[in-house]
Ligand SMILES: [Zn+2]
């Protein structure tokens with residue numbers, strides 16, 4: 363079929379607006395718009411079939427008139443023939459005429475929200491999508507645009523012409539979705555990600571929000587209607603300042619591993635990526651944020667090295683925590699007196715030793731029961747009292763140090779209890795160093 367034949371076939375059966383006709387030929391002659399293509403094709407057909415006003419030509423001119431051709435209407439009028447009324451476009455139902463209005467609605471909706479890049483999406487009802495696909499099949503047009511793409515491109519262009527923002531397909535600040543048939547607009551703001559390290563100076567402070575187990579966050583007698591088992595967490599201490607500065611809804615801390623709730627986090631701190639959800643301000647001064655957090659938290663925690671990060675780095679921070687070598691300080695209490703010989707034995711036996719650790723009893727409710735192999739590199743013991751020592755343990759990330767000490771009823775092997783045949787428990791545990799695996803930014 364020639365272009366002329368295809369266009370005639372399309373228009374004869376169904377009235378099409380300029381956009382929708384032009385779009386069926388969007389693979390031809392780049393550097394123009396579908397709107398112009400459609401208009402040009404219609405004008406060309408009018409010229410082609412106006413040489414004589416035979417019955418056949420007249421019916422073609424009338425069908426062009428039904429599709430809104432101004433040239434056809436003028437020609438018919440000149441020949442004192444009543445032109446047929448313009449009908450609604452068979453594909454888009456004239457919704458493409460609302461592009462300007464939709465762009466304005468999107469801009470209105472995004473007011474008060476800082477963004478520099480965006481992505482436009484359009485919801486087209488299934489029935490309408492099918493109509494266009496069927497039509498394309500009838501005249502065998504391939505690799506041409508769909509209505510959805512026409513909307514996305516045109517609305518996107520209008521928006522970036524009106525306000526200083528650009529389209530970004532990879533990581534837009536906001537994703538809009540419009541429904542041109544209902545004028546509904548939804549907007550999804552992309553989270554902000556901030557990398558940093560935290561230290562924790564408080565012995566009872568969980569890393570993340572800890573909802574009350576009884577009411578699951580709704581609030582009950584047990585939790586004093588707070589919905590929380592612990593009043594604060596590292597996450598919440600950072601969140602308060604972050605969401606205020608970013609005018610956001612909430613924050614989530616993605617930690618590179620986590621210390622026990624009763625362990626301090628010292629040394630250079632633990633890496634994390636903090637996600638700010640639904641931020642209305644994106645250009646934060648991270649130095650200012652760091653200061654605000656550190657002042658506000660009053661020595662409970664300290665954050666440092668804040669810098670911009672990404673969703674991808676969350677994965678890195680979490681997975682590298684498993685591999686990072688860590689140093690702990692532990693206080694150990696024995697049931698019987700401990701000798702210098704015992705301490706030497708502990709240091710020697712655990713040097714470069716691979717432990718077999720079955721999931722500890724205390725965490726078995728939330729972790730799969732399996733045996734993990736973790737290496738201890740060095741142990742240094744200092745005597746503190748007749749039955750008490752302080753130890754510095756350097757071991758693999760994810761090693762359960764409390765169980766390395768107690769043996770967890772034989773679930774961790776070997777253990778300090780076992781080595782010196784003297785029941786030991788850990789009374790205090792602090793993380794004093796985390797070896798960090800550097801993140802190499804892709805792109
Ligand atoms: Zn249309």
Ligand SMILES: [Zn+2]
Pocket residue numbers: 574575576577578579580581582583584585586587589590
């Ligand atoms: Zn509760």
